[in-house]
Amino acid sequence: MQDKSAPLKQRHTAKRIFTRLQEEYPELLSVGYRSICRYVSEKKKELYKESRGYIPLSHPSGEAQVDFGKAMFYENDTAINGHYLSLSFPYSNAAYTQVFKGENQECLLEGLKTIFEYMGKVPYKIWFDNLSAAVVLGKNKTRSLVKQFEQFSLHYGFEATFCNPNSGHEKGHVENKIGYVRRNMFVPIPRFTSLEDYNKELLLKSDSDMDRKHYIKDVKISDLFEKDKKQMINLPIGC
Template sequence: MIDPATQAEILRLHFSEKKSQRAIAFDLELNRKTVVGVIRRRAVLDALSATTLRPSILQPFYDQIEQFLKNDPDRSAVNILQSLRLLGYTGGVSILKDYLRTCRPASEPKAFLSLEFLPGQTAQVDWGDFGDVFGIGRKVWCFVMVLCWSRLLYLEFTLSANFESFLRCHEHAFDFFGGVSHECWYDNLATAVAERRGRLVRFNPRFLVYTGTRGFRPIACNLAAGWEKGRVEDGVKYIKQNFWPGRSFADLDDLNEQALVWRDQFAGKRTHAATRKIPELSFQEEKSQLHPLREPYDCDEVRTMTVSPQFRVSFDSNEYSVPWRLVNTAVTLRANQNNVSIAYGNRCVASHDRCWKKNEAIKNLRHEDGLREEKPGAQPDADLQAIGSIGASAKQYLEFLPAQTHSLRSEIKRLMVLITVFGAEAVEAVMGKAIAGGVVGHAHLERWLDQSASIEKKPPPLTLNDSRLVLPHQTPDLRSYDSRLLEAEPSEEIQKEKAHS
């Protein structure tokens, strides 16, 4: 609809100046039908009166819409449309949106307090999404932590935003700052917040284990309250606007190397727009207020799984090989951002560089050694020969196996697994120990092998040579306490003994 001023001009030109409809349309650059409509109506309408005069399919539902908005002023047009459909409304959403603009209560402007923080008090944490940069089916995420007082920023790019990556980035950030802030503020990240009902927050129990170990208090910001963690959101925006444009990256390592240079040469040395101070210089005052770092925290991803018939284990959309003797055996996988290792008990049996692509098979050809030589149906005999060949104790051990109630096939398979994992010499030694102890069975052998492996890892006993730590203990004279209790002077005998001592 044209504005009221133009309508008034049409009426003036036609009725006062006696101009034709065609001439008015040409002069005002309007459609002739629009000019005709105004002349026939002989009245100027504003936008509100036009909608009220126009017959509307929505009009029977005005009262119900008003009630919807009274109960919930923020209710969306699409949500209201769904309710109106149940009441018989057959119109579209466009006319509903037009009407809502005229009747929805205007939200009052909100006032925000400027948050102030003490040095070392608070850090804010968030992720930035940078999309699938390398075309491998994985998003690149940027972990950002900002110290609220100095505005010093830490950033790290990863190919995963899972729980372990979340903790790993925390560790790297605290190491960069040289300490831990008293509290950290978060958005409602699933890795940190398990459940939320209004102001009631239940944090991820695994995350609370970490925060308790590191000694900081986690705080979840209110829903839809981005201003509460504006420092880190500004940090993510600053990275996207000032670091990212105009760059290319060969891989994730190259990306993080460029980010590190940019962080140290520009982000930390700039004059901050809000504080008008240089973050790196302000941090010198803040650093002393941070909690000191303790021992490193284990942030590895740990999974227990069974080796497949293809002697592989599946992890993070990829497969990693292990020695073929471990087929159908339970193993423990441990992964960080660079490596994937697989262990049987306490002994590592395979190690690979972590692959961040998807649906890849990462193999070590040595894990196939001996498999191709095995003839179909001949494996049990070959295994018996292999076990018996490692030493006299092994041959003697095998003589007792048929008399046991265990499955021979299972027992031989487990023995081959132990030889693969711990080595023939170690297995032969515990076989001799088993025979000497009068027992047979792979469970005994495995327990002794695990014990010997753990003993090797233990540090030597602590020895203290300081002479001050071995001073003889002196027994106090209890008679002095008696004299104090009786509020009397010590006896002459006690005074003489003290004088001679």
């Protein structure tokens, strides 16, 4: 089984298996999603144990959360234990993702810049974990922005807000989205020849993923995301 050699968090879920069966073998699929769930649950008990928890959060439209996740991919048949940046929007449950080979400041700023310019908008407020690429933690929990990051935030005009240490609930949406992206976009493990081209493809996939209903609001994510964008700020002149 290919999943057994894949990273734990990059293995197939019942939903992903069912989606792939619908896409790849529609003429042979004769059972429903619940049957697939039961079968996968039994098989996973035999192979390995998994548990996941999710914390639903509500936020004003127009603000975002950002974080990095880890995923394996193949570039020109070379296996790379890479990273991906997700910028998620808790109000609409939309998100954009970009893949990198590292998790440094250059990757953070390049990923945000690419997504801003693709959207044509900038979230007015972005929540960050205490990423070393953005902030330095001092004594008594004081923070100071890394110079390049501070210049970047001033250029694009967004408010950078940082979570308190050991307070993952403050950015619970993006943490859930990190897992969702890994399971739905990086399973099976991606193979590509050009990282730049693959990141362009990911932006389009992110758009397509919005063509479904919000898990609570019973409205298309794409419609809610339009409300998000109305509350965002414009790109600076020259971008």
